[in-house]
Amino acid sequence: MSVITVGTMAFDAIETPFGKVDKIIGGSATYVAYAACNFVRDVKQISIVGYDFPEKEMKELQSRGVDTTGVVVVPDKKSFFWSGKYHIDMNSRDTLVTDLNVLADFNPVVPDSYQDAEFLMLGNLMPSIQLSVINQMKKRPKLIVMDTMNFWMDSALEELKEVLKKVDVLLVNDGEARQLSNEVSLVKAARSIMNMGPRFLIIKKGEHGALLFHENHVFFAPALPLEEVFDPTGAGDTFAGGFIGHLAKTKDISFDNMKTAIIVGSAMASFCVEKFGPDRLKEITREDIEARLDEFVQLVNFDIDLV
């Protein structure tokens, strides 16, 4: 089944305790696509780039089955640019520069050829843009997953709540879950947020893993303890790409299969952080992914019969 992914394709400049890069490929839809294309050969991209976005990168995505029909190229503007610096613990970062450039005019149009997609991944964008994409779908997708961030909770809360009513899965981090619900306990926060619309809630906790909530159930996926976290940029989007990619591949949106999908997402994210930008995602093979998934099984597998 095919997956539509809506989000940014951009340039990033990143500084971490392990190094610095001046201008590399980034953007939420880029990471989602590089992760999801390992599981489905039909990822349909909706984004906007400027004249400076490399043709080579577009071809690289296309070679992996990513459909770029929905990527608008603006001939007289630059691509979105973000620059950030990570703190020593890699859990927090400061944004140094945000140049919207083409993103200021982003008004995504869903191509006719995308209308049959059954999975929709809404990257972190202005809620009104996310809503516009949902409303353009002639047939509601089987599953709509959305990402968002605290910025929209501060600046566009009412619009955000409108989108929440229309999605199946919300992805936020722990701080955002607490802000959106006004609850300290993540269990209470999850209940409150699921009352706003999404039947499933994923709370990402970075190096501390992720929680999946649904009705009265909760599932926990750890992050793989790594020797080096080189660059966390894009890890959340890569997680989302692996998650929705696995669901689309298996055509199964049950809670049980979402557990597996979260492990798949965590495995993909664990590759992402090993190099700057999406470089590591471009290298990995099917065998690498399977070996990493086995590491997750070893990481959490235990026998409770003895008790």
Next chain:
Amino acid sequence: MSVITVGTMAFDAIETPFGKVDKIIGGSATYVAYAACNFVRDVKQISIVGYDFPEKEMKELQSRGVDTTGVVVVPDKKSFFWSGKYHIDMNSRDTLVTDLNVLADFNPVVPDSYQDAEFLMLGNLMPSIQLSVINQMKKRPKLIVMDTMNFWMDSALEELKEVLKKVDVLLVNDGEARQLSNEVSLVKAARSIMNMGPRFLIIKKGEHGALLFHENHVFFAPALPLEEVFDPTGAGDTFAGGFIGHLAKTKDISFDNMKTAIIVGSAMASFCVEKFGPDRLKEITREDIEARLDEFVQLVNFDIDLV
């Protein structure tokens, strides 16, 4: 098999965002004993208390099979007293008062009747005291587990390193693991610490769970997401008590069984935080523990065959 637990038995005054108690029973050996006695009927306590420590509490422990032969009662001094206040996120706290009282003279003597114990739990104490207990054992226990804290890394690092050479399992939190190893990555920190002596390392991350390292293996146990964390005091000691209690019950110190033991410890800790002090640990039944263990199985169980 029997477990010796060495540590404090004390009074605590605790303030959390959910309430305040002026003087309740606390101390590391108290929590270890209340947790471990659910799994082994032969917990042998080594501690020191003052004239003010309630006889009722001692009887309560004895009624659960806890041997208090090794608890010295000092007739003219008060028990150790600690007072602390938790921050809103419950992950950090400020110590308000530390009255050592009897603890200033704590020079534990291992009773002859304890010499056959095969499991030794060294609570967080001055390293020289921990070493003295190890040296008093005529036959080395099958497994020695030790807890410690950053205070001893700052003030008695060389003595601490001497103890580390003689123990099998070290319990620390993530910040302490980083301080002890001078490594940011927990994977690297674990390798460095295991080179100091312990064959097994448990890194506790509070609400983010715990990691068990051994050779090149790693296992992750989540903390149960709870609606309310009422009082985290004693959760680490309760975890340790459940961990060593399960190992002693099953007489199996393999890595695989330690995984199960960590889940048992996490389950016991999840009860501890539900009420102030050890109150919740006194109420729970075998059925409560089994139901909670099943919640842990549900929390992390997933099927990866589909991938």
